[in-house]
Structure formats: structure tokens, C-alpha cells
Amino acid sequence: MSHTPLRTPVDVLIRRVDAEVPIPAYGHPGDAGADLVTTEAAELAPGERAVLPTGVSIALPDGYAAFVHPRSGLAARCGVALVNAPGTVDAGYRGEIKVIVVNLDPRESVRFERFDRIAQLVVQQVEKVRFHEVAELPGSARAEGGFGSTGGHAATDGAQGGNRYASVVSDREGQ
Numbered sequence: 001m002s003h004t005p006l007r008t009p010v011d012v013l014i015r016r017v018d019a020e021v022p023i024p025a026y027g028h029p030g031d032a033g034a035d036l037v038t039t040e041a042a043e044l045a046p047g048e049r050a051v052l053p054t055g056v057s058i059a060l061p062d063g064y065a066a067f068v069h070p071r072s073g074l075a076a077r078c079g080v081a082l083v084n085a086p087g088t089v090d091a092g093y094r095g096e097i098k099v100i101v102v103n104l105d106p107r108e109s110v111r112f113e114r115f116d117r118i119a120q121l122v123v124q125q126v127e128k129v130r131f132h133e134v135a136e137l138p139g140s141a142r143a144e145g146g147f148g149s150t151g152g153h154a155a156t157d158g159a160q161g162g163n164r165y166a167s168v169v170s171d172r173e174g175q
């Protein structure tokens with residue numbers, strides 16, 4: 001089945017900081033993210049992180065932002081994550097887009113060669129809000145429930161915050 005775009009693509013100006021870098025491209029029609037490459041080779045030991053250059057800078061229209069997302073293949077195969085996922089590229093940012101990668105594999109190093117695809121860029125419209133301070137917020141069904149308040153696991157039902165999870169994990173490890 002052919003893919004008919006429902007919307008006209010948004011035009012984004014791009015500048016190559018590295019003369020040879022490929023322009024970010026969508027792998028398939030309908031993909032949300034255009035792949036970003038690293039222009040520098042790098043080797044990360046287990047637990048090590050690096051800020052890798054992508055060789056491109058962009059000028060987004062006002063009202064848009066771009067988000068640097070991880071690639072699931074790299075995550076599943078090598079344990080590579082983005083420290084700040086998703087990274088936020090502001091509309092006014094004209095510097096080179098960088099990717100903050102970390103090797104979460106406990107044993108294996110990971111090596112990136114120049115022009116390996118390391119992340120993907122998702123461009124989205126974003127709202128700008130005005131904050132209006134009030135003494136009381138309007139009620140809601142969820143109210144202040146969060147952090148596992150809907151349950152789903154007997155051990156965490158009724159948990160009020162993050163500490164409870166830490167004790168659940170350590171209890172299991174001791175078994």
C-alpha cells in the first residue's frame with residue numbers, strides 16, 4: 001500500500017557544519033524521526049558517556065521544537081541510551097545539534113564510526129503557555145495520585161513515592 005502524506009511537510013532550514021555529512025533522512029514514509037549521525041568516531045566503555053556532534057544545525061520555525069530521541073535498535077543490541085532523552089532542540093538554537101549518548105551495557109564497550117546513525121530527530125509543534133498562579137487548583141479524578149497510585153503490582157499498591165520501589169527491588173534481590 002502506498003503511503004499518502006496527510007499533511008504537507010514543514011520546511012526547515014539546515015546547515016552542514018561538516019561538509020560531508022548526509023542530510024538527516026526518514027528511513028520510511030510515515031516515520032516520525034529522521035536519523036542523525038555522529039561525525040566523530042567514538043568508543044564508549046561500559047557506563048561511559050559522550051557528547052557526539054551530528055554535523056548539522058537547523059533553524060526551526062517559531063512554535064516548533066525538535067526532540068533528539070534514541071534509536072531502539074542501538075538500545076536493544078548495544079545498550080546505548082541518551083542521557084537526556086529526549087533532548088530538546090529549541091527553535092532559536094543555531095548551534096550544532098549534539099547527542100549525549102551513554103553505554104548502559106554492563107560488560108561490552110560500544111564503538112561508533114563516523115556517520116553511524118546514533119539518534120533520530122522528531123520535529124513537533126509545541127505550545128507556549130502563560131502561567132496563572134492560583135491558591136487552589138480545580139479538582140480532578142486523579143487528584144494528587146501518581147508514582148504507581150493505580151497499582152498493578154501487589155507490592156507497589158498504595159505506594160506514595162519513589163522510596164517504596166527501592167525497597168521492593170532490594171527485597172527481591174535478597175530472595
Ligand SMILES: O=c1ccn([C@H]2C[C@H](O)[C@@H](COP(=O)(O)OP(=O)(O)OP(=O)(O)O)O2)c(=O)[nH]1
Nearest residue numbers: 068084086087088089090093096097098099100
Ligand atoms: O540533546 C540535545 C539537547 C540540547 N541540544 C542543544 C539545543 C538546545 O536548544 C540547547 C539547549 O538545550 P537544553 O535547554 O536542554 O539545555 P540546558 O542545559 O537547559 O542549556 P541552556 O541553558 O543553554 O538552555 O542545546 C542539543 O544539541 N542536543
Ligand SMILES: [Mg+2]
Nearest residue numbers: 088089090093
Ligand atoms: Mg534550557
